[in-house]
Amino acid sequence: MTWQEYTNQQAPPGFVDPLPKDDQQLSVGNVCIAALLLGSNVVLSLWLGLGLSTSLVVAAARCVLQLTVLGMVLNQIFMTENPVYIFGMTGVLGVLAAFEVSYWRAKRRFPGMFAGTLVSIMGCALAVALFGNRYSLNMTPAYTAVKFIPTIGMLFGNCMIGVSIGMGSVMDTLDTHRGRIETMLGFGASRWEVIRPIVVEALRAAMLPTITNMSITGLISIPGVMTGWILGGADVLQAARYQQIILFMISTSTASSTLLAVLFCASVLVDQVPMLRLDRLF
16 A cells, blocks of 8 residues: 555545646656756766766665665555654664764764764754644644654754764864964863864854755745645645744754764864864874
8 A cells, every 4th residue: 555545545525635646646767757867967077077977876876776765664654653663764864864974974084973973963853853843833743754754854964964064164174273273272272262163163164054045945946845845736825834844943953963063073173181182083
């Protein structure tokens, strides 16, 4: 049984299914046609010698595989509404987000980076998602799968970007201004006096994409969540309100998770002595 069949069975009298009908269902062939557009990027990369053709193909393959598997898994979770499966899926997404930041995206790493990233992203995103789903989206319980999992997925994705930018900024700044920082420490500056401006600058850099996104939403671009609701047949004003709530949740979770991760990173690389410990980078 598919998720669409399940919702049709549970629907009250007079319910109009906003999902595409059978003659509008997208097939593998439709995806392949869209992939032809991506092929133009590969050709452009080869022509200009950008060296991105392999990365594009790998990224596209990962996209297809990951979304297909995710769709199959979510189809079952949405029908069961089992909290164990819901939070299990949340845990898997959180671990993957932390792994992406700590291993795939990071040019340099330090001891405990994965654990610190995981706690920062999972803790903040989970708290914001539960609060937002319960009180802003009026979901009872707050972990109702059909809303909670897509929401937490969006929060994880944005937290991942913010944390990655923030920690990268801290490591780069400490390395670039090593001499000045060691001089400050030598003259008796405290640990917080040294890391505070670095943390502030890292948080500012990490929040810039989120702030920019909120600024242009509805003016230059129609965001993905709102687009999805409109394509699904929902009321446009309801879609707009839902998008506003999601953007505010994204901003909050990104700021808080980035702050925690950046503080953790700075505290590892400037120890309690205090001493600059760039030897911990690898």
